[in-house]
Amino acid sequence: MGIEQGKISRRQALFLVSNAILATMVLYVPALLAQETGQDAWVTVILAGAGGVLYGAIVVFLGARFPDKNLVEYSIELLGPWAGRAVGMVFGLFFLYLNGVVIREFSELLVSLVMPETPLVVFDILIVSLAAYGVYLGLEVFARVNEILFPTALFVGLGFIALAIPEMEFYHLKPALVHSFPALLRGSVLLLSFYLEGTALLMFYPALRRPEEGKPISYQVGFILAIAILVDILGVIAMFGPEEAARLIFPTFELAKTVHLGGFVERIESLIVGIWITMGGLKVMVFYYVSVLAFAESWGLRDYRPLVLPTGMILAALAVLEFADTNQIRTFFRCVPAFTVTVLGGITVFLYLITLIRAKRTGGKTDKDD
Amino acid sequence: MFWNLLLVILLGVGIALYEVPKLLKRQMRRELIAFSGVLLLAVALAVALILRLPVPNPTRGLEILFGPLTRLLYPAS
Numbered sequence: 001m002g003i004e005q006g007k008i009s010r011r012q013a014l015f016l017v018s019n020a021i022l023a024t025m026v027l028y029v030p031a032l033l034a035q036e037t038g039q040d041a042w043v044t045v046i047l048a049g050a051g052g053v054l055y056g057a058i059v060v061f062l063g064a065r066f067p068d069k070n071l072v073e074y075s076i077e078l079l080g081p082w083a084g085r086a087v088g089m090v091f092g093l094f095f096l097y098l099n100g101v102v103i104r105e106f107s108e109l110l111v112s113l114v115m116p117e118t119p120l121v122v123f124d125i126l127i128v129s130l131a132a133y134g135v136y137l138g139l140e141v142f143a144r145v146n147e148i149l150f151p152t153a154l155f156v157g158l159g160f161i162a163l164a165i166p167e168m169e170f171y172h173l174k175p176a177l178v179h180s181f182p183a184l185l186r187g188s189v190l191l192l193s194f195y196l197e198g199t200a201l202l203m204f205y206p207a208l209r210r211p212e213e214g215k216p217i218s219y220q221v222g223f224i225l226a227i228a229i230l231v232d233i234l235g236v237i238a239m240f241g242p243e244e245a246a247r248l249i250f251p252t253f254e255l256a257k258t259v260h261l262g263g264f265v266e267r268i269e270s271l272i273v274g275i276w277i278t279m280g281g282l283k284v285m286v287f288y289y290v291s292v293l294a295f296a297e298s299w300g301l302r303d304y305r306p307l308v309l310p311t312g313m314i315l316a317a318l319a320v321l322e323f324a325d326t327n328q329i330r331t332f333f334r335c336v337p338a339f340t341v342t343v344l345g346g347i348t349v350f351l352y353l354i355t356l357i358r359a360k361r362t363g364g365k366t367d368k369d370d
Numbered sequence: 371m372f373w374n375l376l377l378v379i380l381l382g383v384g385i386a387l388y389e390v391p392k393l394l395k396r397q398m399r400r401e402l403i404a405f406s407g408v409l410l411l412a413v414a415l416a417v418a419l420i421l422r423l424p425v426p427n428p429t430r431g432l433e434i435l436f437g438p439l440t441r442l443l444y445p446a447s
Binding site: 097186189295296299300301302303306307309310311313314316317318320321322323328332334335337338339342 | 427
């Protein structure tokens with residue numbers, strides 16, 4: 001029925017969503033959270049993790065409720081052709097814009113850390129071409145690539161932090177729970193806005209081989225992300241202390257720089273950059289795929305592939321247009337929670353409520369509910 | 371600037387040459403219209419950026435749109 005004919009397993013979907021959220025979370029979140037809540041950042045991770053699992057439950061409820069339809073298809077069914085298509089367009093445009101931000105972040109990372117003399121546009125175009133190739137080949141292809149690369153990346157990343165433990169000073173975490181509860185809550189909203197990107201799942205939920213068994217994805221994603229970001233934030237704060245961590249642009253990278261092992265394992269932070277580019281490329285692919293599919297569904301097309309290359313050009317241009325410099329990206333991150341929570345959270349919760357009202361009205365046909 | 375412009379236009383023509391015959395062969399009119407629209411938009415955007423024309427920046431718009439809510443959440447900044 002739908003455009004996507006490929007099938008993916010539950011584990012592939014789980015890894016795709018986790019990777020799509022984690023890739024940028026690791027880049028900016030430690031610094032932002034250290035700025036907001038200092039050494040108590042780990043509390044916000046737990047709060048946001050709980051919120052993320054709750055939100056994930058709504059997402060998989062919608063997915064399991066319409067096992068053979070993606071978000072745009074059932075918003076058309078629920079809201080009628082015009083309003084449904086409008087929701088689909090907003091969803092697609094949101095991911096298009098956010099993808100521009102992600103591409104910009106990763107090009108910026110490469111320029112500022114590895115190749116300062118190369119123009120930003122070069123990396124921008126390279127990442128987009130790579131992602132366009134992956135999206136052109138289809139969901140199944142990049143889901144499988146991700147199935148291999150994401151666990152590897154996670155393992156290497158955690159290994160790095162473990163190697164840096166000898167340099168850490170754990171007294172930096174010491175005055176625990178000194179920040180007020182509202183401050184912690186604000187920090188966790190910031191983190192939660194990254195979890196909301198997992199709504200992307202609803203565009204490829206019907207491609208699951210057994211959609212009815214997709215429900216555990218929600219808390220599994222929450223668990224993987226909470227562990228990964230918790231270890232990362234604790235490591236960063238124990239290494240630099242909250243004030244220094246808040247000043248750094250890429251704290252996780254600085255953490256990797258401190259790894260010295262027996263005068264032999266030195267300067268291996270390039271490996272971390274390589275892993276980030278892997279994860280970032282796959283994240284860009286997922287978002288790219290989601291936005292192109294959402295456009296194709298909203299316009300009633302039979303295939304999304306004709307849109308891939310032109311959209312790639314728009315993405316490359318957007319990534320240049322969106323920000324003037326790295327500082328502006330950080331300022332924009334102030335705005336991100338309000339933006340993401342309103343658009344993505346709004347769409348999902350709205351569809352969820354409508355589904356509930358429909359179920360109550362028709363009665364009887366609620367056998368798929370919990 | 372001239373070379374960049376030429377490259378963008380060549381890229382646009384190349385994408386069209388790659389996709390249009392396939393679409394014509396499969397008789398996908400709707401897809402052809404959507405494809406042309408998006409491609410024209412993309413080329414126009416890229417050309418405007420190269421010529422440094424004043425393109426509206428979506429980030430500015432979002433900052434204005436979501437600024438009030440952001441200030442409510444993070445009053446300090």
